[in-house]
Amino acid sequence: MIPFLDLKAQYSQIKPEIDAAVARVIASGHFVLGPEGTAFEERFADYCQTAHCRAVNTGTSALHLALLAAGVGPGDEVITVSLTFVATTAAILYSGAKPVFIDVDPLTWTMDPGLIEAAITPRTKAILPVHLHGLMADMDPIMAIARRHGLVVIEDAAQAHGAEHRRRRAGSIGDLGCFSFYPGKNLGAFGEGGAVVTHRPEFAHRVSLLRDWGQEAKYDHAIPGYNYRMDEIQSAILNVKLDYIERWTEARRSAAERYDALLSDLSFARPQPPRHARHVYHVYAVRLKGRDHALSALRxxxxSAGIHYPVPVHLQRAYAELGYRAGDLPVTEMLANDFLSLPIYPELLPEQAVEVVATLRNAAAPRLSEAVAARVEHPQSVMTWSHNRRAS
Known part of the structure; x- marks a missing residue:
């Protein structure tokens, strides 16, 4: 058996430290907004190369509060992508704004900056790129467009702890960055958790208020707020794990390099990160025609394998009222049909990766050959832009 993710193996490595951290919180009797949370916020802000961090109870809450802190509200539009978990869209709707979807780049699978300006209207307030699978979106042109039009940029970095774009960490380039610490994430809690990072003190202060019922002090409610606080046990656990995140990240990257080598004859079937990017491989996905047959064979x-994500948000029944239809985002839809996520975690053994790829080849060799020849139908100007960017 090869699991998709092995959290038990991770825990066994650091069990004494985790157990001691949890016991310390229990003995303290301080369970919310205490010293563990303050320590984690300071350390995670430093890790992300930002001035401020505010810990919250989920990644979805982080996105929601980042939008509110940036002044996004009813009547506004937020440009984002559909190739993401639904939380990205849900948070926009929670704020009262409308998500406006654009397509992704066919090589990096993240927001295509060449499509942003055509989506901007007088109601556009923010751009929300998603760093998919551990690879950051191309932030330089995104930021240039945002500054030109006076827009806020909020990074959805829920899958990108420690990822880099030209040596700048995920969450540090936009006006705000949002993280999830769901247990399966590269930096995962033993339950739910999230964080907002920013360089701007006014945004950090507003998130502080919003996560704790809008309180300036106890029972002094300055603004309407929410109960989005992270508990001290999760903060203590994350403080322990933060000591290991770089070691685990490099182990993930080594596992990804092993997959790359084993699949090296399958051109364009694998992730294509630009040379200036540090991909942290929360997910290692390949593109594969006949994906469902291969998934069944692996299982x-x-x-254990998965799909991230099989139905893009714009085609989910829950968001039909947004008015999108099949064919509106052709690259996104093609990738959703082809994606297959292989097991990846720091403890994945070399022989396990060999077994995964051997099984994949036996199940789908003819279809893999088709995938090599597959080409995306995409406007020529955007394809030219994409390839020029890959060379930079």
């Missing part, structure tokens, strides 16, 4: 062989 039959005792190998």
């Amino acid at each position: 039959d062989a005792g190998i």
Whole structure:
């Protein structure tokens, strides 16, 4: 059996430290907004190369509060992508704004900056790029467009702890960055958790108020707020894990390099990060025609695999009222049909990666050959832009 993710193996490595941290919080009797949370916020802000961090209870809450702190509200529009978990869209709707979807780049699978300006209207307030699978979106042109039009940029970095774009960390380039610490994330809690990072003190202060019922002090409610606080046990656990995040990240990257080598004859079937990017491989996805057959074969062989994500948000029934239809985002839809996520985690053994790829080849060799030849139908100007960017 090869699991998709092995959290038990991770825990076994650091069990004494985790157990001691949890016991310390229990003995303290201080369970919310205490010293563990303050320490984690300071350390995670430093890790993300930002001035401020505010810990919250989920990644969804982080997105919601970042939008509100930036002044996004009813009547506004937020440009984002549909190739993401639904939380990205849900948070925009929670703020009262409308998500406006644009397509992704066919090589990096993240927001295509060449499509942003055509989506801007007088109601546009923010751009919300998603760093998918651990690879950051191309932030330089995104920021240039945002500054030109006076827009706020909020990074959805829920899958990108420690990822880099030209040596700048995820969350540090936009006006705000949002993280999830769901247990399966590269930096995961033992339950739910999230954080907002920013360089701007006014945004950090507003998130502080919003996460704690809008309180300036106890029972002094300056603004309407929410109960979005992170508890001290999760903060203590994350403080322990933060000591290991770089080691685990490099182990993930080594596992990804091993997959790359084993799949090296399958051109364009694998992630294509630009040379200036540090991909942290929260997910290692390949593109594969006949994906569902291969997924079944892997599972039959005792190998856990997944799809991130099989139905893009704009085609989810829950968001039909947004008015999108099949064909509106062709690259996104093609990738959703082809994606297959292979097991990846720091403890993945070399022989396990070999077994995964051997099973994949046996199940889908003809279809993999088709995937190599597959080409995306995409406007020529955007394809030219994409390839020029890859060379930079």
